[in-house]
């Protein structure tokens with residue numbers, strides 16, 4: 001599995017149930033990377049999307065223990081619910097997607113799925129946001145990750161950010 005995340009210099013990823021900043025270029029990058037594949041997200045992240053609906057053009061597996069969510073999403077195309085990490089793993093194996101699926105947040109889901117990931121696409125924002133309440137686990141040489149690629153910085157919405165890739169050592 002891979003993970004994809006946009007984080008600031010403190011590895012902050014969210015605030016008040018939403019993202020830290022609107023970066024259209026990053027949303028486009030997320031779309032390019034995940035289109036046609038499988039994204040895994042927590043129930044809170046699903047609810048943060050427009051209309052609480054999964055993103056079009058890819059399969060979404062939502063992690064949730066909520067039976068009502070399962071009912072609400074039943075019969076909808078391109079979305080299913082896994083009630084545990086074990087159930088998620090079984091589902092990915094069944095689809096032959098255990099290497100290609102993306103963990104797409106939020107914090108709870110990243111923390112549980114990172115041990116299953118060997119590659120992380122990090123969009124790094126060159127800023128420290130005040131009041132952030134969700135974080136990605138820090139990726140560093142000391143905890144077993146190597147920065148293998150980074151793009152040139154780009155500017156948008158008053159911030160500088162760059163696309164990077166980390167691989168497990």
Ligand SMILES: NC(=O)c1ccc[n+]([C@@H]2O[C@H](COP(=O)([O-])OP(=O)(O)OC[C@H]3O[C@@H](n4cnc5c(N)ncnc54)[C@H](OP(=O)(O)O)[C@@H]3O)[C@@H](O)[C@H]2O)c1
Pocket residue numbers: 004005006007012013014015016017018019020041042043044045046048063064065066069082083084085104105106107108109110112134
């Ligand atoms: N910067 C980024 O790239 C990025 C990406 C995505 C999200 N985010 C941000 O992250 C924040 C949300 O993160 P979060 O940690 O609060 O929530 P989350 O990870 O999106 O969702 C948490 C929910 O997932 C379900 N869940 C978690 N572990 C589970 C397990 N093992 N089995 C079954 N269900 C499980 C539970 O749902 P139930 O309560 O329904 O059981 C739990 O309440 C938002 O601010 C969002 O904008 C940032």
